[in-house]
Amino acid sequence: MLTITPVNALSDNYIWIIQKNKQPDVVIVDPGQAEPVIKYLTENKLQPVAILITHQHYDHTGGVADLLDLFPAMSVTGPYKAPSENKLSIDLSIPDLITYTVGEGDTVFLPELETKFEVISIPGHTLDHLAYVNEELVFCGDAMFGAGCGRIFSGTAQMFADSMAKLAALAENTRMYPAHEYTVDNLGFAKWVEPDNKDIIERDIMEMEKQEQGLPTLPSSVKLELATNPFMRLQQPQVKQAAEKFAGRELHEDWEVFAALREWKDSEYD
Numbered sequence: 687m688l689t690i691t692p693v694n695a696l697s698d699n700y701i702w703i704i705q706k707n708k709q710p711d712v713v714i715v716d717p718g719q720a721e722p723v724i725k726y727l728t729e730n731k732l733q734p735v736a737i738l739i740t741h742q743h744y745d746h747t748g749g750v751a752d753l754l755d756l757f758p759a760m761s762v763t764g765p766y767k768a769p770s771e772n773k774l775s776i777d778l779s780i781p782d783l784i785t786y787t788v789g790e791g792d793t794v795f796l797p798e799l800e801t802k803f804e805v806i807s808i809p810g811h812t813l814d815h816l817a818y819v820n821e822e823l824v825f826c827g828d829a830m831f832g833a834g835c836g837r838i839f840s841g842t843a844q845m846f847a848d849s850m851a852k853l854a855a856l857a858e859n860t861r862m863y864p865a866h867e868y869t870v871d872n873l874g875f876a877k878w879v880e881p882d883n884k885d886i887i888e889r890d891i892m893e894m895e896k897q898e899q900g901l902p903t904l905p906s907s908v909k910l911e912l913a914t915n916p917f918m919r920l921q922q923p924q925v926k927q928a929a930e931k932f933a934g935r936e937l938h939e940d941w942e943v944f945a946a947l948r949e950w951k952d953s954e955y956d
């Protein structure tokens with residue numbers, strides 16, 4: 687059985703550590719910072735064997751070089767070299783550190799953990815964004831957050847809506863591991879969109895309790911997101927109506943609803 691443990695990094699990042707049956711070999715997902723990971727590995731006497739990267743923003747890759755200095759035998763799996771499209775993109779140093787460049791349909795084998803992940807391409811937040819999926823869980827980086835989704839940096843709303851649909855199509859009980867703790871904040875916006883949605887109101891109470899106790903609200907699940915995440919509920923009449931009210935016109939396609947919600951949240955909520 688895989689155990690997934692969060693290491694807190696930067697202001698609100700989670701670096702997920704994958705372990706199998708309490709064995710010492712572990713895999714690190716999106717190490718935006720090296721220090722907290724090294725501390726966690728040392729305290730727990732763990733040996734990292736691989737790094738998985740969902741996309742090349744610095745808060746997901748900033749720790750790769752230092753970790754490789756300490757653990758040079760590790761492999762690094764990540765996306766193709768993304769065009770440096772904005773200030774958050776890191777320079778060319780990280781692609782050079784990637785051992786295995788992967789994309790849609792590839793399989794990542796992790797022999798030390800006797801496990802494998804399928805790679806799916808979920809562009810929208812960035813063009814290079816990947817998710818790593820198996821039958822029980824998905825690492826989805828900055829594409830999807832608890833009750834929300836990432837901002838659009840280099841992708842388009844249409845791409846992003848398709849990517850959300852791809853995540854939504856995973857089995858209902860798939861556990862979802864995004865890379866940031868934004869759930870409670872996102873639920874505030876979800877309540878703007880659907881003030882009468884009881885699942886959102888209930889989740890808000892549940893997640894606030896966790897946060898007050900200093901616990902992560904993650905992982906989430908596909909089932910929970912389908913019930914409470916407006917960006918995964920684009921076809922729900924109340925979501926569509928709220929998006930149309932913001933846009934001031936009728937919206938015909940799912941991606942248009944997505945675009946209006948994203949613009950509404952960016953301009954008036956965040």
Ligand SMILES: [Zn+2]
Binds near residue numbers: 741743
């Ligand atoms: Zn990002």
